[in-house]
Amino acid sequence: MGEPDQITLLEIILIGMLGMFLLGFGVVAFFIVYQRRLLKQQEANQQIKEDYQKNLLKASIESQEKERQRIAEALHDEVGALITTSKLHIGQIKPNTSEAKMKERLSSATDILTETLQSVRQISLNLKPPVLEALGLVAAIRSLIQKINTSGQIEIICNGPDELMVPPEESLGCYRIIQELLQNGLKHAKASEITLDIQQIGRSIQIDYQDNGIGFDFTKMAASDQGLGLRNIESRLNLLNGTISPQFRPGGGTHLRIETFKPVTSYD
Amino acid sequence: MIKQLVENSTFISSLSIIIPLIVGLVRFRKLSPTQKLLSYLVIASALTEIIANILWYQQLRNLEVYNVYALINFNLLAIILSRHLYLTWRKPLKLFLICFNGYFIIDALFFKDLKHWEYNFNSNLTTSASIILIVLALSYFHKLLKEVRYQKLERxxxxxxxxxxxxxxxxxxxxxxxxxQVNDPEYSYYYELHFAAWGLNSFFNLVLNTTYTIALWVNPIK
Structure with missing residues (x-):
């Protein structure tokens, strides 16, 4: 009776030892495979993040260059041309020029210089709207909308509070985002109506943009090299610690939701 | 023939500790705190093997050397594993280790029949220590999976x-x-069981020493 028991013991111990070892080995192997998969996923996510940051940086630089080019063109074509003309008028005033002619030249030069001053003011206005500093973000948005609405091409409706808690240094970023949204709506969406709903939710500001235009594939556009305007918005939102996301809009068109988090927290 | 094969593999397995020992000693200055603790363990293991082999060749029982080493080995490994454990686990583990050591030392010194114990393998100590170490190692794996940033395991x-x-x-x-039971010569299948079981143990020990060598060889991620 004793021997079969001992054979069983021998079998139990040997098979058990081998089985347990293989189980331990299996656990380690499973862990390696699973962790490697997670690592790969992490690296892929990291790559996406890096690409996204690169794109944002590129968009930011492109936007800056575009703005510089616009200012350079305005200075060269408008201000430069006006100053050159006024210089010509002044240059024609000689010691032997008659008083009547001199007055005429001076008057022309003064008119041109006044026009130059207006041009410079306009350039400065485009760089930073004075109403933004004087009356705040909501007033600046309403002023911008009013200007666009007067063209008669489109109707923009803005719903929101009279005041928003946005620090002055970040209100320009919010203003530019809305400006870019409206410009995109005018240029690409072929919309006849745009609605902006602005809300202060807790510490963040939520902007809902809706138009009745042709709409676009947000994900495709965000990933592509085109859509500079969208990347420009993302780049600015990045600084404001905000997000932009497409929303479902029944009946077509575009519905985008923008949320900024950073502005209000700096009031803490 | 099988007996010879098992004896040879046991001898090779005992000798295999030399590799992590050399790696540990050569790279000692460059080792991280965890690796240094492991190198102490390898030194203790090498010393145990030397003493145990001397006793074996002098036809003396050497299990008591392994019993002492088992306690040192368990404590060092528990310390190594606890270094990377969840913070909340560390204090209870420390307390548990003190109780665990206290129990086995008191049990061995005052309650065990020393004459009897000397000729027996301290099964309770090694089994419970094994389970605790497996749990600690698995909890480390679990913690690794929960980390925010995954790192390359090879290093x-x-x-x-x-x-x-x-x-x-x-x-x-x-x-x-x-x-x-494995060490009990009263069994008629004692030799088969004894040699096969300890032969397998030699193979597992070889695997363990290989992982120790790699652990001492890699440059830790800073």
């Missing part, structure tokens, strides 16, 4: 140590649990 010495522990102690758990 992680703690991972190699934990892998070695999981494989070795899982494989030898049954051997430690039934250790006294």
């Amino acid at each position: 992680n010495s703690q991972f190699w140590i934990s892998s070695g522990i999981v494989m070795y102690y899982s494989g030898t758990l049954i051997l430690f649990l039934l250790g006294n």
Whole structure:
């Protein structure tokens, strides 16, 4: 009776030892495979993040260059041309020029210089709207909308509070985002109506943009090299610690939701 | 023939500790705190093997050397594993280790029949220590998976140590649990059982020493 028991013991111990070892080995192997998969996923996510940051940086630089080019063109074509003309008028005033002619030249030069001053003011206005500093973000948005609405091409409706808690240094970023949204709506969406709903939710500001235009594939556009305007918005939102996301809009068109988090927290 | 093969593999397995020992000693200055603790363990293991082999060749029983080493080995491994454990686990583990050591020392010194104990394998100590070490190593794996940033495992010495522990102690758990039966010469299948079981243990030990060597070889991620 004793021997079969001992054979069983021998079998139990040997098979058990081998089985347990293989189980331990299996656990380690499973862990390696699973962790490697997670690592790969992490690296892929990291790559996406890096690409996204690169794109944002590129968009930011492109936007800056575009703005510089616009200012350079305005200075060269408008201000430069006006100053050159006024210089010509002044240059024609000689010691032997008659008083009547001199007055005429001076008057022309003064008119041109006044026009130059207006041009410079306009350039400065485009760089930073004075109403933004004087009356705040909501007033600046309403002023911008009013200007666009007067063209008669489109109707923009803005719903929101009279005041928003946005620090002055970040209100320009919010203003530019809305400006870019409206410009995109005018240029690409072929919309006849745009609605902006602005809300202060807790510490963040939520902007809902809706138009009745042709709409676009947000994900495709965000990933592509085109859509500079969208990347420009993302780049600015990045600084404001905000997000932009497409929303479902029944009946077509575009519905985008923008949320900024950073502005209000700096009031803490 | 089988007896010779097993004896040879046991001897090779005992000798295999030399490789991590050399790696540990050569790279000692460059080692991380975890690797330094492992190198102390390897030194202790090498000393045990030397003493045990001397006793064996002098026809003296050497299990008591392994019993003392088992306690040192368990404590050092528990310290190594606890270095990377969840913070909340560390204090209870420290307390548990003190109680665990206290129990086995008091039990061995005052309650065990020393004459009897000397000739027996301390199965309770090694089995419970094995289970605790497996649990600690698995909890380290769990923690690794929960980390925010994953890292390459090849350069992680703690991972190699934990892998070695999981494989070795899982494989030898049954051997430690039934250790006294395996070492009991009264069984008629004693030789087959004894040599096969300890032959397998030699193989597992070889795997463990390999993981120790890698753990001491890799440059830890800073």
